[in-house]
Amino acid sequence: MKPSKSHPIKSQSMKEQPGKDLPTRNQPGKGRDIPLYIYHAGQCNPKKCTGKKMARFDLARLFDKVSKLPRSAILLDPFAEKALSPADSTEKGIIVLDCSWEEVERVFPELEKLKLQHRALPYLLAGNPVNFGRPFKLNSAEAFAAALYILGHKEQAEKVLSKFNWGHSFLELNHEPLEDYSKAKNSSEIVEIQSYYI
Numbered sequence: 001m002k003p004s005k006s007h008p009i010k011s012q013s014m015k016e017q018p019g020k021d022l023p024t025r026n027q028p029g030k031g032r033d034i035p036l037y038i039y040h041a042g043q044c045n046p047k048k049c050t051g052k053k054m055a056r057f058d059l060a061r062l063f064d065k066v067s068k069l070p071r072s073a074i075l076l077d078p079f080a081e082k083a084l085s086p087a088d089s090t091e092k093g094i095i096v097l098d099c100s101w102e103e104v105e106r107v108f109p110e111l112e113k114l115k116l117q118h119r120a121l122p123y124l125l126a127g128n129p130v131n132f133g134r135p136f137k138l139n140s141a142e143a144f145a146a147a148l149y150i151l152g153h154k155e156q157a158e159k160v161l162s163k164f165n166w167g168h169s170f171l172e173l174n175h176e177p178l179e180d181y182s183k184a185k186n187s188s189e190i191v192e193i194q195s196y197y198i
Contacts, residue, residue, distance in 0.1 A: 033156045035093030036060035036144050037069055041103045050141035051098045057163050066110040069095055075116040076143050084150055084189040094147050121146050122181055122194040124177045127170025135140035142170050149180045
């Protein structure tokens, strides 16, 4: 999601609800790539759009209608009350919204119908040249890579970032927290680990 022409994942407090975390499960198809989906509203500069570039390399599928997104997938949502963790099921894939906050508000009722798993990414620094070194200001490719790394799909994360000349910067900047997050058992542990980096 983005308030302007980039695609930052903004900082939000991630409240934990006691007893709501699921135990870490063995992810189905751990050796297979997790499907990646983008709701793309066509509001960004096509030459700088990381989502469109990912789609050109068949790393993600673009959708221009919310209704076409897969039900029950993980939605990376900066306002989610629960942090993404290795305990989350990736069977239905991961969704990123590449649009303005106004567009998010417009399509939110449709998103609700899809029964998506809303998850927030923890504290990470942007490696892209627009927001380099700024916390939570990740673009679509960085958001996907962060999620994949946390979920244990590190090779797929590297594959996504390999298409961008700044991609290595994101992994270098965030190597230590990403490694720690990927070892967490659940959302509560992700939030606890995050507190060491903020």
